[in-house]
Amino acid sequence: MRSTLSVCVLALAVAASADAALTAIYRTNTNNDVADSYGTYSSLASLGSHSSGGNTSISPSLSSMRHTYIFGDFVEGQTADPYMYRTVLNSSNEITQIIRYAAPASDPMANLRTNTGGQVFNLSQAWNREDDFYHDGTAFYRNATGSSSSFGVTRYATFMDLVNNTNGTFYNYGANYGFNDRFFGFEGKIYRTNTLGPGGSVNGFAVYNSFNDLLSGNVAQTISSVNYSAGDLYIAVPAPGAMVLLGVAGLVGARRRK
Numbered sequence: 613m614r615s616t617l618s619v620c621v622l623a624l625a626v627a628a629s630a631d632a633a634l635t636a637i638y639r640t641n642t643n644n645d646v647a648d649s650y651g652t653y654s655s656l657a658s659l660g661s662h663s664s665g666g667n668t669s670i671s672p673s674l675s676s677m678r679h680t681y682i683f684g685d686f687v688e689g690q691t692a693d694p695y696m697y698r699t700v701l702n703s704s705n706e707i708t709q710i711i712r713y714a715a716p717a718s719d720p721m722a723n724l725r726t727n728t729g730g731q732v733f734n735l736s737q738a739w740n741r742e743d744d745f746y747h748d749g750t751a752f753y754r755n756a757t758g759s760s761s762s763f764g765v766t767r768y769a770t771f772m773d774l775v776n777n778t779n780g781t782f783y784n785y786g787a788n789y790g791f792n793d794r795f796f797g798f799e800g801k802i803y804r805t806n807t808l809g810p811g812g813s814v815n816g817f818a819v820y821n822s823f824n825d826l827l828s829g830n831v832a833q834t835i836s837s838v839n840y841s842a843g844d845l846y847i848a849v850p851a852p853g854a855m856v857l858l859g860v861a862g863l864v865g866a867r868r869r870k
Contacts, residue, residue, distance in 0.1 A: 748797030761788035
C-alpha cells in the first residue's frame, strides 16, 4: 500500500504538472557584447512591455553574448533534475564547447550565473558562431545560419547526440528567418525574436505552437516589444513551485523503488 506521504506528494505533483506552464522568462542584460545581469519576467507579454524585469547579477560576467547561447532542458512533469547549457567560442570564433550546469528548482540560473560546478563537453566539430541552440521540452536543436539568414535546423533526441552530432535529422525552413533572430523553446512551443528594430535589435516575439509550425512558418501569436539588444538571450522556465514538487515526487518514487 502507498504511504499517506507518497499519495499526498503524488497528488500535489500531478496538480503542479498540469499547471507547469511557462511562468518565467529570463532576459540577459547585454551591453557591448557583455552580460553582467539578467531580468525575470512573468510572461511573454510582460517581457514585451519590459514590466517588472528586476535585476540579478551574473558574476563572472558573460562575454561574446552576440554569439553565446543559453538554454534549459525543462520538461513538463519532469522528475529528473534539469540542466542549463551555455555554448563557448574558441579563439577562431567557432562554437566548440558546451558547459552544462545543474539547474536547481529553487533557482535554475544559480550555478550558471556564478559559473559553479559546470561540466564542459567538447563538441565533435566546430560550429558556426551564428548557430542557435535550444530545447523545446522534447528535443535539442541546432539552428543552421548562413551568410544572411537561418535556413534550417537539426533536431537531436538527446544532449549527447547534440554533442557528438549523431542521430540528428535536418529540416529546411519553409521560409528563411532573420540572420540575427534568436530561438528558444518550452513545453513543445518555440519562440523566435523578430530582429527588425534599430541596428538589428529585437522588437517582438513570434510564437509557434509546435516544431512543425516553426518549419512551416505558421505563427500562432506575435508579441510586440520594446527594443531589446540583438545580443540579449531569453530562457523560459516552469513555475519554481511546480519544479520543487515534481522533484520531491521523483525522490519519493526513487525511494519506493529501492
